[in-house]
Amino acid sequence: MQRLQLVEVILLTLHLLVKAITDLFQLLFQLGDLLFTFLVKSFSQFANLCLKLFDGIFYLVSSHG
Incomplete structure (x- = not known):
């Protein structure tokens, strides 16, 4: 009987x-x-910000160059 309880405890622990x-x-x-x-x-938001920044810079350079 005690072996059965020990096995049950081990199985429950596992x-x-x-x-x-x-x-x-x-x-x-x-x-x-x-x-x-x-x-x-x-990364997507960072890429969008970089594109907007470079777009603005290129616009300024090309329109006032």
Whole structure:
């Protein structure tokens, strides 16, 4: 009877450990997804600002040159 309880405790511990590892990987994947989205949007906005800046500079140079 005690062996059965010991096996149940070990199996429950393994189950909780696997669940914790699974949840950790889910959080890491979500964090990676959010970070990738943030980087893409930030780079896109930076590129837009650079294009507007260079467009303004080229306009000034070409129209007043």
